[in-house]
Amino acid sequence: MTVYDFSVKTVQGDTCALSEYRGKVLLIVNTATKCGLTPQYEALEALYQTYQDRGFEILDFPCNQFMRQAPGTDEEIGQFCTLHYGTTFPRFAKIEVNGDEADPLYAWLKAQAREDTMDEGAQAFAKKIRLLHPFLPAGEIQWNFGKFLIDRSGNVAGRYAPGYTPDKLAQAIEALL
16 A cells, blocks of 8 residues: 555545655645644745655645644635745645544554654654643654655655654655655
């Protein structure tokens, strides 16, 4: 099984087969518009502008699971991201990433990569999250802006903690391109 075996809902409510992205390097991110990490949208867009023409796509999945930090409709979230961060990468319908209602894509992603890559900043952020969610099961998404890097064959090539800033992914992306 690869990422291409999954379909997701678009913001218009249609179904999108991820096989449409076959052969591309993907960064799949669960996002939120009212989070302390929301400014990561700027770095995500910078990565997208840098690598899109080489076969790189960012797939944005808003998630309201973490302290309701992705309020509003899919349309309102899209307007916010465009207005405040100028994002142009594909955004999909709001989803759940943890628990019984987790989207099948995220259940698969978490099964493929159980641990986040972290640097010092991501470790400090994770420590704060553990105070809020001390009983979060291993392998679950910690917070908004968890990232999964997917290679051109549709396999998970890396999982990055929410506090791991997108600008630090450039070398890993280039290696896959």
